[in-house]
Amino acid sequence: MAKVVVVGGSFAGLTAALDLRRGLGKEHDVVLISNNPDFVFIPSLPWVVLGSRTAKDVSFPLAPTLAKQGIEFLNEAITKIEPDKNIVHTKDKQINYDYLVLGTGPSLDFEAIEGLGPHNGYTQSICNLPHAMMAQVKFEEFMKNPGPVVVGVAQGGSCFGAGYEFVLNVDTYLRKHGIRDKVPVTWVTSEPFLGHFGLGGVGDSEKMVNRLFEERGIKTYPNHAISKIEPNQVILDDGTELPFNYSMIIPAFKGIDAILQSPGVGNARGFVPVNNEMRHPEYHNIFAAGVIVAMSPKTPTPVATGVPKTGYMSEHMAKAVARNIIADLGKMPNSEFDPYNMDALCMLDMGDSGVYMVVDPIFPPQRSYTLKYGPWVHAGKIAFEKYFIWKMKNGLTNLPI
Ligand SMILES: Cc1cc2nc3c(=O)[nH]c(=O)nc-3n(C[C@H](O)[C@H](O)[C@H](O)COP(=O)(O)OP(=O)(O)OC[C@H]3O[C@@H](n4cnc5c(N)ncnc54)[C@H](O)[C@@H]3O)c2cc1C
Incomplete structure (x- = not known):
């Protein structure tokens, strides 16, 4: 029996926890730790600022969703990781893990x-x-x-x-x-x-x-x-x-304090390096997904830029993480996932229209891309917001996108 601890209750963490729970036998435990009691659909935040959405419209409490799926929930902030001892700390708890998934997102510099x-x-x-x-x-x-x-x-x-x-x-x-x-x-x-x-x-x-x-x-x-x-x-x-x-x-963006203060886990900026199985190169039972994954620009720019990690990308990294932990525990072959070679889909909203982008892979030269502009993108983004919140609230990460 293994205990998988997932940190983060957003695109990366919640997706990983739900996929793990679906794919692992009941003998294994899945625990999700998040300092936020709610899932927040961050892509709608520009609409919150401009008054067309409230906080309630764009979020839901994690506890009922996780309880229904049989995932233990700790609404706490992690403060430190001891990767040699397989322990993650919160203010007053020490939590042991067999596998640790980091989906903590960034801190803001x-x-x-x-x-x-x-x-x-x-x-x-x-x-x-x-x-x-x-x-x-x-x-x-x-x-x-x-x-x-x-x-x-x-x-x-x-x-x-x-x-x-x-x-x-x-x-x-x-x-x-x-x-x-x-x-x-x-x-x-x-x-x-x-x-x-x-x-x-x-x-x-x-x-x-x-x-x-x-x-x-x-x-x-x-x-x-x-x-x-x-x-x-x-x-x-x-x-x-x-x-x-x-x-x-x-x-x-940079990594969260708990990672910056845990030697060996993150790089100098607190982002977590991963290999082609989304696994930490040194600590093979630590995985990362989403914004916290260390990725450097393919071509440096005159003024420093970082690599965007969108919700779609975070979700897909999390799915790869879950697949590989399930494979480890089922003694099945692991599958490769190269974040630099992944595809992405994005709807860039403009309030009355938008740009729809699909790229494969994310960096040029792309094998294929679609770039379309029109009012239908705005309608599409509203529909996607409703669909995605419903999907996550009901634990249905097996549905598309
Ligand atoms: C305004 C805005 C608009 C965006 N629009 C789009 C869009 O249209 N499409 C798209 O694909 N992407 C969009 N993105 C990007 C998308 O929001 C991110 O890719 C996504 O949120 C990353 O998910 P994540 O799970 O990696 O991190 P986050 O969403 O940042 O989640 C991190 C999680 O970890 C938890 N956490 C943090 N620290 C701790 C701690 N110490 N202990 C325990 N838990 C902790 C947090 O509470 C949270 O649950 C947008 C981003 C922004 C800011």
Whole structure:
């Protein structure tokens, strides 16, 4: 009998735990530890900021779902891992494991830039639900006193899709409210060109995204790092000053403290290295999936960018992890999974339309790709949100996507 401990209750962790429970015999235990009692559908957070979704619309409690599936749930934060002893720590518990799956997602590196972030700085964040709710309150205040908006992804950042979605949703929102002409909108990004996405581009994404931004009159600053944020302006590496009444900048990601404080588990930034079975190269009973997996850009960029790990990618990594633990315990052959060679599907929403992207593999030269623009993508994303939340709430990770 083995005990599999999964850390994280989101795209990676919840998928891995549900697939493991489905695939393993009853003699094995699956435990999920998450510091958040809820699953949150993070892709809807831009809509939370703009008021079309509430926290309740985009989340559900993990406990009933996990109890129904026979997965033990600990609503706690892990604080440290002792990989030589097979122990994971929370504040006052030591939990032994035979297998450990890390699906913890990132922590947000606001400290890298002076003035960045909603706690000790002047910019908003949409990277988690509490931040999106704070950003929503600030957006309501902004609407009473509209002025310039600056949206971007900082140097070292990887979550470009979310940044694009936010700036384009804000543009659509301001148009719908008849004040777009009074609000200059600016996009700042560490990508060397628009539509690079931290991957190197997808087909003619550079042309498509440039055209979209030109049509919408959004001023752009690609290939820039941010030097500093002051109360009402973003200062770029070349000294350009971008004034704002509202700003949302996505920071670089790093690993969570518990991994940074567990020697041997993560790399210098706290991301977890994996081999071609999604297994830690040193500790073969530790696996990782999702944003916490260490992946470096295939081609370095002049201003540092990270590799985006989307929900779709996180889920697929988690499925590979579950397959390999099930194979280990069933004494069956393992299967290979190379995150650098995986495919991805993404719907980039703009509030009234969107871009549908399928790439295989994620890095160019792609074997195949689809890039389509239209209002149907917005409708598709709403339908997908409902489907995905329903699927996860009911533990149905065996259904598509
Ligand atoms: C605004 C936004 C929009 C996005 N839109 C899309 C999109 O449209 N499509 C798409 O595919 N992807 C999208 N993404 C990316 C997607 O959200 C991520 O790929 C996905 O959330 C990664 O899942 P994860 O499980 O690796 O990490 P996370 O979702 O970050 O989850 C980490 C989990 O670990 C838990 N945890 C963290 N620390 C601890 C600890 N110390 N102890 C215990 N538990 C811990 C957390 O509570 C959480 O349950 C978007 C991201 C953002 C920010």
